[in-house]
Amino acid sequence: MQLIFIVPAITILVFIGFLPIFTAFSDAMTINGIPSFLNFQYIFQDQDFMYSLKISLVWALLNTLLSLSLGFLIAHHLNRARRWRLIYLALLVPWGLPVYIGVPIWRAIVHGGGGTSILNLIGIDINLLTDPIASFLAALFVSVWFSLPLTVFVLWDSMATVQNSLIDVAKIDGGSLSTVLFSIYLPMMKPALITMFTINFIKFLKEFTVVFLMTDGGPPLLSGFTKRSIIGATTTLDIFIYGIFTGRSSTGIASAYSVLTLLMVAFVMILWFLSSRVELNAHLLIILVVASQTTLGGYVGLFFGGLYLLSIWKKGLFKYIVIGDIAACLLLSLFNGFLRGFNAATIISLIVFLILRREKGSTTVVKRGERVLKLLTRIVLAGVLIASVLPLFVLFWISLSGLSTTYMDTFLPRYFTLDNFVRVVGEEGIITTLLNTLFVSLVTGLAVPLLTFQFALTLRKLRNSLSDIVVVILNIVGVIGGMHTLVPLYSIFRSLGMIDSYFPVILVYISHAIPFSVFTIRTYLESVPESLEDQARIDGVGTVSFGFRILLPLSRPVLTTSFIVAFIGAWNGFLAPLLFLLSDSKYTMGVKLYTYVGSLGSGNPQWNIFGAASIINLLVMGVVFYTFKGYLGKTPLSENYE
Incomplete structure (x- = not known):
């Protein structure tokens, strides 16, 4: 009987997670319904895919190594510092700032209007349209900035499990900071480091939004001019697939590229599995x-x-x-x-x-590097603080400017005005866009706990090994998606006549939120004492009644956490609406804000309108977060339920 309740969640996971894979293989290996390998032959006759693969691998490796290295230093500071609130708050900025707001703001800071930006005040002139190296490094910086919070919090939590007695013994024996970091923390944190390395590497390997909004593939490389396309400094795999997808009426070639990308992601996951x-x-x-x-x-x-x-x-x-x-x-x-x-x-x-x-x-580090390590930590911490304040300052500045400019030579805009907010509300229809986003987010947020509670309850009844296998499969669904799976998914929904509707967008967001929700709820349910269920049986309460009448009310905090995580994930989403929504009247906030500033090469960006709309978006999100903050981070059993 209980299995009936998990059918909807499994159906969504299969439809969004696995069906696009089979569709991609089918579309790639057929032409007009006839089996053919011409799509793959087309790919193998050109070097475009290999070029973008090389860029993606270098991009993923550098991103991962930088995120782990910087995250390790910051996590160590937070773990031993008594006053860490300032750094913690600084990390919450990239954690809470939507990518579709944060990346354009960094683009305004670095590039501005064709190289004229706030950096000119300190003698730095960067043009992302003409400088391939600067384009790659700028996008790399922004990508690492967004990934740091999760990496830091995971490593910080792992560091907290290391016994303080080991650190005290090392210090008594004359151990230095290097000894503590590389001979104690590093060996004992291997599982967390390997997990974060794999998660980050796969995420960066299929990264799209940051690169698309920051550099849109970057300026062409000298060796990037091929017979069929032009490869830029940041033309990663998913950027390349998106270009193929938007430039061709047939999805066969794009699906073939998607298949090869899926195989690459699967290869990395095999390495992760074998590494354990x-x-x-x-x-x-x-x-x-x-x-x-x-x-x-x-x-x-x-x-x-x-x-x-x-x-x-x-x-x-x-x-x-x-x-x-x-x-x-x-x-x-x-x-x-x-x-x-x-x-x-x-x-x-x-x-x-x-x-x-x-x-x-373990790794050994000579004591001569002690001062360098401490200095590097201080530089990283100072950089985190500056990088958290600067985007917010620039965002407020451009939202109050009467001109569409990113060049700031005064603390307040010379043409200070509030008309941008009036125009956004009165002329740009931002209220309609907010309602669209609220609808998508609410449906997603409400559906995820309803779909996953019984799923998690069923996993609680399974053997631990089988339950863990199911969780692993769910995580695979969560990490394998990207542009390479959305392209065949677009083909599926187009055949169903559902393009330019919220249905595919909501299904994508629900499928993304299910793995986290199932894992979180299952973890809580496993902490419920078995004696509670035994007592319920004695009182004549059946299994299904026990789940809905007792466990469901007890799970209120964790279900609320599931709701808010799914809600924020849908609100901050960009890629799914970009692909599936075509009408301006149906746009969500991510796509609406994108229409104001476009990609790197877009003409006449409306920075002041973008800033005002972004501030309104952040205020609404702040209200939502404040409303539910009492449930986030709360241990479910800490409340006294009646």
Whole structure:
């Protein structure tokens, strides 16, 4: 009987999470309903996909390493500092600022109007339209800024589990800060670090919104001009797929690219799975390296693939082969250009090397780096504070300016006005847009707890191993999605006549929120004493009645948390409305704000209108957050329910 209640949630997960995968394979392998491999043949005859894959791998690796490194330093400061509230509040800015507001504001700060921005006041002139390196680094900075809060909070929580007695003993024995960080915290935090590395790497590998809003693929690289397209400095896989999707009437080619991207994401997830069992699968990891080298590395990959295969029998060779692989990759990139010379499989080899090395003892750091480490921590903390204040200041400044400008040479705008807010409300129809967004968010927020409570209750009844497998599958659905799955999903909804409606948008947001909600509710339900259920049985309360009459009221705080997380996720969404909503009257806030400033190359951006609409959006979100703040972070059993 209980299984009936979980059918809707499973149906949504299958429809949004797995059906697009099968649709992508079907569309990619057929032309006009006839089986054909011409779509893949088209891809393999051009280097566009390989070029974007190289950019994506470098982008994902740098983002992940920077996020983990900076997050580790900040988490350590928060863990040992008595006064950490200021840094904590600074991290809440990128945590709570919607991407569709934060990224354009950073674009205004860095690029402004064709390189004329607030940075000119300190002698820095950056034009994201003409400078590929600056474009890549600027987008990289913004991406890391948005990812830092989650990384810091996860690592901070992991650090809190390390016993203080170990730290005290290390200090008594003369251990330095480096000793504490790299010989105590780092080894004991390996599970959290590996998890965050994988989550961040997959997220960055399929990143779209930050890159799209910040640089829109970036200025062309010298070696990025091909017969069929132009590859820019930040043309990641999903940016490339979006360009193919919007430029072609047929979805076959876009679906073929989506399939290859899905395979890449699946490959990374396999590495993650094997990394937890590295002592049993070291040979298999090396075989995966050989496979990536021979398929992605060209003639150089064939050479190194043979060497890596040899390292299965000569284990000590692997380290030196990786060094040679990296050296060859750098030299070829230097002489032939990044896109032509860089070996994408080198990133995979480096990741496997790090996985294999993690079992060989802790890292040692010489004491001469002690001062550098402390100085670096202070610089990072100062940067976090500045990076939290500057976007908010710029946002308020442009919202009060009578001109559409991002150049700020005075503390207050020279043409100070409140007319922007009047215009946004009276002429731009922002109230309608807010109501649209509220409708989508409310439906999503209300549906998620209703769909997931019984799901979590069913998992509570299963064996722990089987329950954990289901949770893993849910997490896979949560991380595998992106532009590469939305393209085939668009094809499905178009065939159903549901484009330009809220139905697909809401379903996408519900599917994204289900994994977190199920995990959170299940964790709480497992903390409920079994004696409570035994007492209910004695009183004649059945299983279903116990769930709805006793557990459901007790779960009110965690269900509210599920609601607010789903609500905020839908409110802050951008990509799904961008694809599925076509009418201005149906736009949600993300797409509406995008119409004011567009992408990097858009002409005549309305920065002051964008600023005023963004402030109104943040005020509404502030009211929502304040309304439900009493439930967030509250332990469900801490309340005295009657």
